[in-house]
Amino acid sequence: MDIATAHAQPKTRVALTINGHRHDLEIHPWVTLLDLLRGPMQLNGTKKGCDHGQCGACTVLIDGERINSCLKLAVTLDGTNVTTIEGLGTPDEMHPVQKAFVEHDAYQCGYCTPGQICSAVALLREGYARSREEIREMMSGNLCRCGAYTNIADAIQDVMEQEVKVGMREAAE
Amino acid sequence: MRPFSYTRAETLGDAMAALAANPTARVLAGGTNLIDLMKYDVERPAAIVDINRLPLKEIEELPDGGLRIGALVSNAALAYHPAVTERYPLLASAILAGASPQLRNAATTGGNLLQRTRCYYFYDPSTPCNKREPGSGCGAIGGVNRIHAILGASEHCIATHPSDMCVALAALAAIVEVEGPDGRRDIPFADFHRLPGDHPERDNTMRQGEIITAVRLECNHFARHHSYLKLRDRLSYAFALVSVAAALDVKDGMIVDIRVALGGVAHKPWRDSLAEAEFAGQPATEETFAALADRLLAGAEGQGDNDFKIPMARKAIVRALKQAAAGTPQVQSDKRIR
Numbered sequence: 001m002d003i004a005t006a007h008a009q010p011k012t013r014v015a016l017t018i019n020g021h022r023h024d025l026e027i028h029p030w031v032t033l034l035d036l037l038r039g040p041m042q043l044n045g046t047k048k049g050c051d052h053g054q055c056g057a058c059t060v061l062i063d064g065e066r067i068n069s070c071l072k073l074a075v076t077l078d079g080t081n082v083t084t085i086e087g088l089g090t091p092d093e094m095h096p097v098q099k100a101f102v103e104h105d106a107y108q109c110g111y112c113t114p115g116q117i118c119s120a121v122a123l124l125r126e127g128y129a130r131s132r133e134e135i136r137e138m139m140s141g142n143l144c145r146c147g148a149y150t151n152i153a154d155a156i157q158d159v160m161e162q163e164v165k166v167g168m169r170e171a172a173e
Numbered sequence: 174m175r176p177f178s179y180t181r182a183e184t185l186g187d188a189m190a191a192l193a194a195n196p197t198a199r200v201l202a203g204g205t206n207l208i209d210l211m212k213y214d215v216e217r218p219a220a221i222v223d224i225n226r227l228p229l230k231e232i233e234e235l236p237d238g239g240l241r242i243g244a245l246v247s248n249a250a251l252a253y254h255p256a257v258t259e260r261y262p263l264l265a266s267a268i269l270a271g272a273s274p275q276l277r278n279a280a281t282t283g284g285n286l287l288q289r290t291r292c293y294y295f296y297d298p299s300t301p302c303n304k305r306e307p308g309s310g311c312g313a314i315g316g317v318n319r320i321h322a323i324l325g326a327s328e329h330c331i332a333t334h335p336s337d338m339c340v341a342l343a344a345l346a347a348i349v350e351v352e353g354p355d356g357r358r359d360i361p362f363a364d365f366h367r368l369p370g371d372h373p374e375r376d377n378t379m380r381q382g383e384i385i386t387a388v389r390l391e392c393n394h395f396a397r398h399h400s401y402l403k404l405r406d407r408l409s410y411a412f413a414l415v416s417v418a419a420a421l422d423v424k425d426g427m428i429v430d431i432r433v434a435l436g437g438v439a440h441k442p443w444r445d446s447l448a449e450a451e452f453a454g455q456p457a458t459e460e461t462f463a464a465l466a467d468r469l470l471a472g473a474e475g476q477g478d479n480d481f482k483i484p485m486a487r488k489a490i491v492r493a494l495k496q497a498a499a500g501t502p503q504v505q506s507d508k509r510i511r
Binding site: 001005006009010012028029030032051052053056059065066067068071072073075076078119122123126128131133134136137138140141142 | 174175176177178179181201204205208209212213221223225249253272273274275276278279409410505506507
């Protein structure tokens with residue numbers, strides 16, 4: 001099938017809430033969530049690394065769960081809530097994980113960072129990782145070719161410990 | 174990715190009708206393997222049937238103490254479900270040994286069973302592969318075959334099944350429930366995946382138009398003595414070179430029931446229940462485990478690059494059974510093998 005024929009193929013309706021805004025879209029079924037975000041949605045924070053679910057740079061949250069957006073066809077996500085790095089915080093009002101990444105210098109080139117942060121936010125919400133060892137294991141789906149892993153683990157551990165302190169304070173009150 | 178037509182099925186009937194209308198259509202669930210293969214131009218479906226809306230996301234308790242896992246239950250939901258962590262910890266452990274948290278959130282139970290091999294030749298359409306293109310030959314035989322099969326291979330294919338979850342399901346003797354044009358049927362796990370033989374293009378024994386609806390687990394006595402030991406080139410997020418799902422039912426130091434399934438070594442999760450049965454009544458000792466390992470690997474054959482897998486599998490079987498007997502299963506976050 002040539003490109004013109006492909007473009008003439010029928011589109012499918014899909015309603016997605018992206019970072020709190022509802023979008024009613026008509027798209028071709030072969031468009032991945034990643035390409036929808038970076039193309040028509042112009043949300044370029046989410047990065048395309050390997051495009052094969054191996055590097056985690058495209059990690060976003062669907063209904064709060066982290067997934068590789070490169071391996072999801074957007075048409076299969078009708079009715080879901082998508083959160084990208086742009087929906088987590090702003091430069092003036094950063095998400096605690098974003099703040100921790102800045103404080104701990106948890107990046108070098110920054111290309112994997114949006115995926116790392118989305119993944120870390122989900123990891124904290126999941127609540128299965130309790131030790132540094134478990135943080136490292138449960139961040140294994142996010143590669144960093146600069147090798148900032150030590151500082152990434154530091155940043156996540158820092159937020160986790162702050163959350164534990166807040167939880168203990170709230171429990172005491 | 175090549176263009177394709179798309180059907181969003183609302184019911185199982187919709188999905189089966191869409192498959193009947195187009196025999197070359199492929200079912201899409203989590204997509205973690207199929208979409209990847211479509212990007213590599215290995216899978217080229219003209220039609221996709223999206224089954225994600227089907228009501229197959231429940232984990233049900235069965236009256237006999239077993240569990241019925243809907244085909245669309247995600248790998249993560251299954252691994253962390255209390256009934257699984259308490260009664261089938263071997264399954265939970267095997268799932269957490271595989272892939273990454275992102276992939277486990279998307280990948281489904283049915284899809285895990287249907288994932289294709291990660292043989293490099295299968296993934297590369299510029300090379301011959303009897304599984305991808307029947308009759309074209311096998312690039313791995315006489316080629317680079319470090320990750321390939323040591324058991325049950327054929328002259329046409331030496332690929333391995335890549336799943337961790339399926340290795341545990343084989344050890345637990347799960348039942349696969351499928352539904353198709355001829356109605357529902359149960360497939361015992363041992364009969365679900367095939368050996369390559371003359372038809373490596375067929376991974377399993379499902380018939381045209383069938384869809385996996387659930388995987389059923391029987392009540393079992395392995396919650397105390399089990400271990401999933403996975404050996405791989407890096408400690409996380411890599412496919413197994415060799416993996417072992419070991420489960421024991423022990424009474425007064427003697428084996429009542431012993432299960433060993435191997436991953437990374439054959440075209441299907443490798444299990445020999447006849448060999449296992451011979452070891453019932455024997456003491457749960459290293460000597461017994463070594464004898465069983467020798468028995469399981471008696472027919473093992475290397476392809477050159479993967480010769481190391483034979484001694485590695487032997488040691489892994491013994492170690493996993495020792496871990497199971499001691500009640501100290503391999504921990505999947507702490508990679509140290511004790």
